[in-house]
Amino acid sequence: MPPSSRPHEEPRDDLPIGTWTLLCLIAAGMTAAWLFLYFGVFLPRGVVQ
């Protein structure tokens, strides 16, 4: 059986634009959803002490 012809890939330091876009969308979406639930739903229902 011949050895694998797949060359060893060095990790990239730069991120492809698609990965950046996905990362930003997920991060912004999750942060916005959490902030909405905390400041827009939880706190207006009455502060608990």
Place this chain on the structure above:
Amino acid sequence: MHINPLEQKWLYVSLAMIAIFLGSIFLTAITKGVHPPSHIETIDSASLHLSGEFAEDKLGVRQQPDGSLRVTLVAARYGFYPNHIEIPADTPITFRMASVDVLHGTHVPMTNMNTMIVPGYVSQITTTFPKPGDYPMLCNEYCGMGHDHMWSTMTVVAKENWHGVAKADNLGEKP
């Protein structure tokens, strides 16, 4: 330790999000006094109904000498006593609750009112109800065969329609 650069960037973003979340929680905890109900005060469950603030004639909504409102409730299988209370909206209200028998809980849906009532302890929670309306107050800890029938009602009236309640200054209650 080697971390893949791509994973490292995801890690930084995740940490930044956690910092935003924790920062929001700490900020409101400091500026608005938001924190989970925590109160350690013991009481004799077997005799709490005989005297003191949990005696039958002292239950319900009372105005304290400092003007604040306090609701004193007793939870027992299978109901909350008194069974109905009326309180004003947008006003800090302190609930003090005790159980005469087993573990109970109280939950008012669509509000942040939610705590356990552990026998032998006084549960205390201070909160406000911004929206007037009728709310159910449910037991959310399984307490026996009649648990699903254990609920009472709470009416939140607009502040301008609130007519006040009896003052508690001559009832021998704790301030």
